[in-house]
Amino acid sequence: MCPNISAFLSGLIFALGLGLSGMTDPANVLGFLDIAGGWDFRLAFVMGGAIAVHAALRPLIYKRERPLFAPKFPAFSVSGVDRGLLVGAGLFGVGWGLGGYCPGPALTSFATGATQLLVFVPAMFAGMYLAQVLQARRSASAGTPSLGATPAP
Template sequence: MRSNISAFLSGLLFAIGLGVGGMTDPANVLGFLDVAGDWDFRLMFVMGGAIAVHAALRPLIHKREEPLFAAKFPSFSASRLDSKLLVGAALFGVGWGLGGYCPGPALTALATGASRLLVFVPAMFAGMYLAQVLQARRGASTAR
């Protein structure tokens, strides 16, 4: 129960930060990505703030034996660049550039009732589902 409350509060704080930082407005995001045109630099401060908080707190957090709300810290087995990572990152970037949303801000912006999100969010979830299906098929075919 304690970890559910922590997850909810973390998500709520994240959503509020996205809203305050302007990340839920695709015009801001697309303006930031338009470095060759009328570039809007303001999201650089949002990104810089996130990087600064992470850089300051990560060493302190990892000095602990275990996290506050989980049994152990996550471990990541992937340590090299592969085609799946590069293609996934490229698709994410293209989708972000075309739509002006990435998953967190899109879910947060659903509260605005914007009609384009009623298309974007289901398409995003369909893409996530399709990726899982393809990955499961690939895993099943390599296990034979």
């Protein structure tokens, strides 16, 4: 199976899971975040199920010599908590809390044409682009490759 088909099928399964669990509805997400009011615990079970599948499969995947559709497993240079991580996580959380969407459900629901999604999704992509530009500038000034860069052979 080629990488594009594999990525498409993975995304399709993810989208179906979001839809079946009701997590494309921002009211469910906001209900989860409302711990002082009418807390909706269902998102905790969705996240718990995802974590359980990941925890079970990750050791099996890393027993392989290499991934199915890549020459090697990625090596991440960031291993600790820094200011950029904290700011990014904070912005993500604020956006999630204000909009009720995180990226997956926003893209899954985008086809509905809901006005808030027609604003949220382009703003999300603009934020992703801005984050890449800032990371590339920081990396260039520090003389280190950015996270998305591939090292020269």
